[in-house]
Amino acid sequence: MKRFNWFFFLATFSISFLACGGSNEHTEKEDALKDEVFAIHDEVMPKMSDIVALKGKLLDMAADSTKALEAKAAISQLEKAEEGMMDWMNNFQQPDKLRETKQHEEIMAYLESEKQRIAAVREAMNNSIKTGQRILAEAPKAE
Numbered sequence: 001m002k003r004f005n006w007f008f009f010l011a012t013f014s015i016s017f018l019a020c021g022g023s024n025e026h027t028e029k030e031d032a033l034k035d036e037v038f039a040i041h042d043e044v045m046p047k048m049s050d051i052v053a054l055k056g057k058l059l060d061m062a063a064d065s066t067k068a069l070e071a072k073a074a075i076s077q078l079e080k081a082e083e084g085m086m087d088w089m090n091n092f093q094q095p096d097k098l099r100e101t102k103q104h105e106e107i108m109a110y111l112e113s114e115k116q117r118i119a120a121v122r123e124a125m126n127n128s129i130k131t132g133q134r135i136l137a138e139a140p141k142a143e
Contacts, residue, residue: 054132054133
């Protein structure tokens with residue numbers, strides 16, 4: 001009988017150890033992917049101040065310029081990029097919270113999707129900034 005109890009204890013301990021190890025490995029993979037997502041976010045988040053500054057300059061241009069229509073279109077593009085970042089930040093769910101209800105595969109799929117979403121935000125922000133800067137550079141200078 002003691003042999004059976006000892007075997008049962010070892011089997012239970014081994015299964016528990018392996019389960020925790022697999023869970024830890026999953027957590028590490030999820031956290032690594034989350035870090036990739038946030039690397040993109042951290043790259044472009046500081047550019048939010050560039051967007052605000054450009055919008056201000058373009059608003060001045062839109063009020064009194066031959067390029068008013070272009071300036072207004074650029075402002076709209078900047079605002080859309082800004083909203084994209086704010087929307088992404090407000091809706092992103094941390095893996096720790098997701099682990100309460102989701103399996104590893106679902107969390108990884110979610111993080112991959114979020115990586116694509118934040119990459120699209122990065123592209124929108126960079127493109128809108130370039131457009132705004134180009135319009136400002138092409139504006140006739142006051143003498």
